[in-house]
Amino acid sequence: MRILVVEDDEFIANALDLVLSEQNYAVEIAADGESGWELVQAYEYDLILLDVMLPKLDGIELCRRVRSQGYKMPILLLTGRDSSHDKAIGLDAGADDYLVKPFDQEELFARVRALLRRGNTSVSPVLEWGELRLDPSSCEVTYSGRSLQLTPKEYALLELFLRNNRRVFSCSAILDRVWSFDKTPGEEAVRTQIKGLRQKLKAVGAPADLIETVYGIGYRLKLPSVNKLTLPSSEEPSEQTRQQTLTALAGVWERFQGRVNEQVTLLEQATTQILPAQLTVEQRHHAEQAAHTLAGSLGTFGFAAGSQLARKIERSLRAKKSMSQTETKHLRELVAALRRSIELTPPELTTPVTVKQELPQLLIFNSDRHLAEPLIAEAGVWGIQAEIATQLETARKAIALSPPQVVLLDLDGNTADSLALLVELKHRYPSLPVLVHSNQDNLMTRLEVARCGGHAFLPKPVPPAKVLQAVTQLLPKEATAAKVMVVDDDPQILATLRSLLEPWGLRTICIEDPRRFWETLEASAPDLLILDINMPHLSGLELCQIVRQDSHWCGLPILFLTAYSDANTVNQVFAVGADDFVSKPIVGPELVNRIMNRLDRIELLRNLAEIDSLTGVANRHKSTQDLERLLNLAKRHHQPFCLAVLDIDRFKLVNDTCGHAVGDTVLRQLGQWLLHSLRREDIVARWGGEEFVCGLYGMTSQDGVQRLTDISIGWQQQQSTHPQCNIPITFSVGIVHYPQHGADLESLYRAADKALYRAKKNGRGRVVAFKETGSSDQLSVASD
């Protein structure tokens, strides 16, 4: 990964170079904005670290320039100023994140990693898998440099696999994604295409099973053989490699456990049966050697504590030929602790590391461990991994090591420590939500918490479920993994389902008690529901009826899991509105297949209903909802909200002269250009014909004019280099903002439309903000 650091302070630049290089990033330094810009144009960078105050061209300007030229690498601003205004200017200029100087190294690394992760998914111009390479911009596919000639279907199939390289696709899922609706053939067609693709891959030297058949489920890409990969050290081993390695290590542990036991026994003999003072030189040497080996190896197997104990034992054996009674006793205790530590199952090697890491993390800070334990248990139910810290120092370490998604702070134990932690978190991890839990429910405490930067306050007493509900609401929303909620009174079934579904990237929310159904449903908003039929208090059939009655949830797919498969039960299940029915015992692939198909179908329908198929931006229906939502948010938080209406100039002429196909391409390009140029949270939609609408939260029309002017300039520059047809294509923009120009979407739209007509009338290709100038706004429409 290549990082460009634009920083004029030599000391900071060198420090960044040093610490980032240690993390195996390739770092280049530019000392002013202009030379930064030259480097951006000359080389490819995965990330830019940008100082704001720079000679020649300041960071904000550079940021705008980078974005206006269509560069999409993530930008992290380093700023000495921490006012919200400064941050907003930076983010609006196109930065993805900012860090206030002086910053913490840990945090810098974490943010850099986060941005690079994000960058990979959105940018990744070329898709690669081992030796296989697909370049979507030129539609070229190669294997170890040898080119493949693919049919459009084969190409689409390969692209689908490469873009979702961890997923298995069933035949029907492939049909849905690769074939168009009106022409869906049978599953046989998929098999024929896969066969053709495999033959072509084989012909250029790829393994025949590069596209692997997963029995009973479908197809996926096979992991490239590890021997062919020379791993760049900056990359983490892939998940599969991790798993394979850890499994192999668990095997070594099993085979050599006897040997490790012997070594511990040797230590036991040396320290318990014989007094250390009476050991012969040889015995002492053997004991030292054993302790040394254990110190060096146990940690690798996942027994970090064991390694530390062994090291202490080694040290005290070496240091002291004669020991006092207390020292001898201490040594024996160490050996006993070592024995206990290796009798536990190695944590790292047996639990599926993948699943643990993908779960959202919650850190509970409470000086009383007992009080926090019910919360830990409850968190498991909600698909959250919770950890307790009872000391300020442990909490700090835990957060630095792996920042959680949410922190739950108990105020009632050591209030001073809790507040200190709160202040520290606010300063060092401003975006990390902190939920404060306290029985001091009074105004002063609430005020204190608010001043220290708490995100939410929860007065006690509250049942653990409510606490977790509050935590769930604070979780970052972008978690895209589909969520499956399972209700079954048998914990064994819940555990099985979780272990079955989570490796597929499905977040699984499990509840045992159906009486807690509704609150969990609302809080977790699952994409699919799995119900057992027979449960105490409430049956699955009843739950299903309740869901189907509710106007919001009635569309939720429901799958029944039951031990009965008689006709009567099956009838009943479908009569109450189930979508699918699976009988126990659970057959893993079948269940996964059914769930994945169901989820694919929902996603597809959702896209169909919400995305404009020509341009890939939101359609009018969907964007209206989103715009209303942002408008409400703006009302509630007294923020401005900018609405822009865009129209391609002389679009009819484009269609007439160059043909409708070119016209469609222009529409698609503009849709994508807007999507890429605006912020992630902005709304881009096509409202029909050549008209686009954009919603920019937190911006006034002045900001909007600036923004859209940049975008328009960028578009024109891009157009001149890639001529689609000989007519220069420009667009006009009308801009308004809430609350000044209207209180609801409709009046805002009308005002923006007026501004748009003025832009057209004044010569097109320009961005015009709405001005109340009496009758002149009523002027007739420029004829386009």
Next chain:
Amino acid sequence: MTAKRILVVDNEPYIQEVAQICLEMVAGWQVSTASSGSECLIKAAAEQPDAILLDVMMPEMDGLTTYKELQANQATKHIPVIFLTAKVQPADRRRYAQLGMKDAIAKPFDPLQLASQVATTLGWN
């Protein structure tokens, strides 16, 4: 690029095996092993590996002696050596550096990071 070949030297068979797994599975390198300093000298000369991972504390011939022997032999002089040691004190590091050693990797190592630690130390990126 052909896979790197590494010689792992440790008197403890399970550490040999663990290191082997970590380097083979994670980085796809070829690993051979030796259980003592004298075995290391023979294998290093015969196999000409791209690097040697050498345990410091071994009975009979310890790591430092083995290293000196490797350096004394024209056939093995050029092979980079990384110490694998449970003791890495700053003083040790200085001593290793004076001897011309590449670096030392502390035991216990993180199984998933060992390969990248080796690659970084040797500048194989």
